[in-house]
Amino acid sequence: MTFVKKIIIFLSILLVVITFINIAYIKFIQPQKIVERRWVSYKNLITSMEEPAIDFIFFGDSHIEGGINPLYIDGNSFNFAIGGESYTETYYLLKRLVEDNNVKFNNIILQLDLHTFSESVRGGKFLFDQIYFYSKFVDIKKMAELKGESLVSVFLRTKFPFLGNGKHFLDSILKLDDLTSMYLGWSNHHKTAYHIDNRQEAAAEAFEHYFPKDSAIIDKDTFEYFLDTLELTKENNINVIFLKYPISKEYYLEIDKNVDINNYYNDIFTEVNKVLDDYVVLDLHDYFFDKGEYYYDPEHLIVDGAEILSKKINEELQKLNKEN
Numbered sequence: 112m113t114f115v116k117k118i119i120i121f122l123s124i125l126l127v128v129i130t131f132i133n134i135a136y137i138k139f140i141q142p143q144k145i146v147e148r149r150w151v152s153y154k155n156l157i158t159s160m161e162e163p164a165i166d167f168i169f170f171g172d173s174h175i176e177g178g179i180n181p182l183y184i185d186g187n188s189f190n191f192a193i194g195g196e197s198y199t200e201t202y203y204l205l206k207r208l209v210e211d212n213n214v215k216f217n218n219i220i221l222q223l224d225l226h227t228f229s230e231s232v233r234g235g236k237f238l239f240d241q242i243y244f245y246s247k248f249v250d251i252k253k254m255a256e257l258k259g260e261s262l263v264s265v266f267l268r269t270k271f272p273f274l275g276n277g278k279h280f281l282d283s284i285l286k287l288d289d290l291t292s293m294y295l296g297w298s299n300h301h302k303t304a305y306h307i308d309n310r311q312e313a314a315a316e317a318f319e320h321y322f323p324k325d326s327a328i329i330d331k332d333t334f335e336y337f338l339d340t341l342e343l344t345k346e347n348n349i350n351v352i353f354l355k356y357p358i359s360k361e362y363y364l365e366i367d368k369n370v371d372i373n374n375y376y377n378d379i380f381t382e383v384n385k386v387l388d389d390y391v392v393l394d395l396h397d398y399f400f401d402k403g404e405y406y407y408d409p410e411h412l413i414v415d416g417a418e419i420l421s422k423k424i425n426e427e428l429q430k431l432n433k434e435n
Contacts, residue, residue: 129271136273137243145193146244149296153189156295157214164215165189167428168208169296170201171222174356178412179220181295183421185429190296192222198337199238199257200245205340207248209347216349218428221340223353224396225366225375228337230330243272257332297417310361313409317365328370329378341386351390352431357420360400362409393427395420 141147157163166186169175175192191204201221209216238258239245245254246269255265268274292298344351366372383390398420399405405416412420 133271133273141243141272144241144244145293145298146241148293149191149193149298150244152293152295153191156187156189160187162215163213164217167218167220168216169220170196170205171220171354171356172196172227173411174224175220175222175354176296176298178356178417178420179424180297180417180421182297183418184425188295192296193241193298195237195240197238197333198227198340199333202336202340202343203245203249205343209343209349216347218350218352219344220352220354220393220424222356223379223392224356224358225370225372228329228333228379230328230333242268313359313361313365316362316409317369328375334379334382338382338386341383345387351387352428353390353392354424355392355394355396356410357395357398357412357416359403359406359409360397361403363396363400365409391431393424395423398423 142151157165164187167181167184167188169179169181169188169190169192171192173192173194176190176194179190179192181188181190191208205219208214239249239254242254242265251265251269252262254269255262258265341351343349399412399416402416405412405419407413
């Protein structure tokens with residue numbers, strides 16, 4: 112047998128093995144991911160309704176994902192927030208949702224925090240981390256452009272999602288990767304014990320989000336998609352409620368050392384006012400300033416804190432309903 116034939120046989124066997132692994136990953140492992148389970152949960156919810164309507168839909172990153180539990184929100188609600196999500200991803204997901212004309216969305220709660228547009232955590236390489244999920248409704252060329260990656264690289268990852276997820280694949284097979292509990296999008300994967308050195312971790316978190324100083328506090332591309340998201344809400348008659356999520360006092364003070372917070376929000380709302388005529392701001396950033404025991408790190412709540420916050424937000428939302 113010639114060397115060339117051996118190479119051809121080897122590559123053929125390798126291709127079969129890769130294809131088999133990929134099919135197994137898509138069928139058994141991909142459905143375990145939070146984004147996939149969340150989508151199934153959402154579909155089950157609206158399928159159970161005679162006239163599908165969501166009173167309150169939540170978007171944001173890990174703060175909202177683990178911090179707002181629809182169990183404590185009166186009316187039909189769903190939490191679409193997920194760790195690391197930027198407004199680029201929010202825009203495309205909301206666009207997919209509103210294009211389903213069978214569902215009515217009444218109110219949308221959008222996270223608007225000091226790190227929401229941070230270039231250091233919203234840059235292209237972090238976008239569409241769950242690329243297989245987003246590839247179902249976002250153009251691959253657009254994703255490659257936004258991520259700053261080659262079209263070939265993005266294409267391969269959308270068609271072979273197990274690539275780069277070997278550890279997750281192995282952990283899932285060996286049952287080392289625990290599935291987090293989920294309720295209408297809320298993911299209970301945050302720790303339940305307070306164990307941090309507030310000042311040390313707050314300084315580290317602030318450094319990650321706001322340093323080096325040449326890193327933009329407001330990433331231009333992310334902010335443009337934020338404004339596009341607002342346009343979507345306006346076109347679909349969805350009431351907008353902005354939420355400033357609770358953070359620890361230590362973390363706030365660390366940010367305040369390096370960011371002109373008033374100017375930050377003034378700049379944001381100057382642009383918001385060009386798009387929206389009416390909106391509401393729920394400012395709860397200091398709600399737990401004196402309750403450090405409700406955090407497991409400088410900016411994420413433990414389960415007990417999430418319950419208290421969810422009930423507080425529910426009170427505010429019901430007040431708004433009565434006023435309107």
